[in-house]
Amino acid sequence: MSETELTFKALADPTRRLLLDRLRERNGQTLGELCEHLTMARQSATQHLDILVRANLVTVVRRGRERLHYLNPAPIHEIEQRWISGFDMPRLRALSMIKHQAEEYGMTSVPTYVYVTYIHATAEQVWQALTDADLTARYWDHANVSDWQPGSAWEHQRTDGSGVADVVGKVLTAEPPTRLVITFEDSPNEEREPSVVTFLVEPHQDIVRLTVTHENLANLDMFNGISSGWPAVLSNLKSLLETGDVLPQAPWKMTGTHA
Structure with missing residues (x-):
């Protein structure tokens, strides 16, 4: 399976998208922190994270005994370059800028x-x-x-x-x-x-x-x-x-x- 196929497969599941959203809100979380509000067993969450790691959407960084999970934007960047940049990028960037400015008011820390x-x-x-x-x-x-x-x-x-x-x-x-x-x-x-x-x-x-x-x-x-x-x-x-x-x-x- 190609890297692009792995990325789309990983993004197809709502639980995995939720995990990515949690990391987008606060990057560098442990497994326990990510699972805190999930209605599933820790083992199931681990399996979803493993798929995200294999798709290169999440990377794990060790800090002492802790394993911290971070978003990796590289696969999304590659999809953007292939599937989005050739269409209407100026308008999409303008919309994205508006969205980021609106979100900035609600953020207390920089990820x-x-x-x-x-x-x-x-x-x-x-x-x-x-x-x-x-x-x-x-x-x-x-x-x-x-x-x-x-x-x-x-x-x-x-x-x-x-x-x-x-x-x-x-x-x-x-x-x-x-x-x-x-x-x-x-x-x-x-x-x-x-x-x-x-x-x-x-x-x-x-x-x-x-x-x-x-x-x-x-x-x-x-x-x-x-x-x-x-x-x-x-x-x-x-x-x-x-x-x-x-x-x-x-x-x-x-x-x-x-x-």
Whole structure:
């Protein structure tokens, strides 16, 4: 069964759609939290979650002894690109913006963003793509510059020769080639806690699962921006590693934003 078929099959069940709605309302829940208001046995809920995980609609992130469940927008993004973007995207975006603005008044916290993609590459190749300034310049249009040691600074520098950094931060954790945690400050002059990005690289035979978790987001505008930016950047990274070249057009020019 193809990935698209798995996605549609998973979305066809109302209980699984309810689980996704619960994660959309509050991402990063344990199994117990998700099952709290469901009128079904825990085992049945687990089976539904397993289907969502196999369809790549939900990803599980371990935090100590806890298993936290997060929405993964990648399959929905692919469906949107194939089935929706070619029709009436400007009007759909306008309607979506109205909906998001209306929902913003009812939200008290900004959800954590999680994105999962599978890449035909080694863990070492993915790690190099995340940390090598020349490679990041190719697929991100910015060079990520640092020595990537815990405590060191890093900069997201423009490739126009100006040396201007649009994002800065600090390396919190570096465990090559599997885990990199950085702070992400796109407005360093503002007095607020920086957001945090975690790259988790999990090798399996000839492929790698790359999970990007972006948390402690400042507001919904930032959440909506990275929700478009990260899929574009990571699609370009995937193309570079699997084909030797980036996508023929910069994908963030379609989404109108850049992570």
